[in-house]
Amino acid sequence: MTNYHKTFExxxxxxxxxxxxxxxxxxxxxxxxxxxxxxxxWRELLIETWWEIQKS
Known part of the structure; x- marks a missing residue:
């Protein structure tokens, strides 16, 4: 910590x-x-889910 304070000064x-x-x-x-x-x-997950729904 001392080095940090010296640098800060x-x-x-x-x-x-x-x-x-x-x-x-x-x-x-x-x-x-x-x-x-x-x-x-999220977009990819939504698209994948949508495709799965479309297939079934």
């Missing part, structure tokens, strides 16, 4: 702002990926 305001910006961008990207993954899977 040395960090400049633009540096902190850049870190926050990068973290926010990565977070948004990850959330977007997860949402797309979930919607795609």
């Amino acid at each position: 040395k960090a400049t305001v633009p540096g902190i702002a850049a870190q926050i910006l990068i973290a926010a961008t990565l977070g948004y990207y990850l959330v977007d990926r997860v949402k797309r993954l979930l919607t795609t899977t």
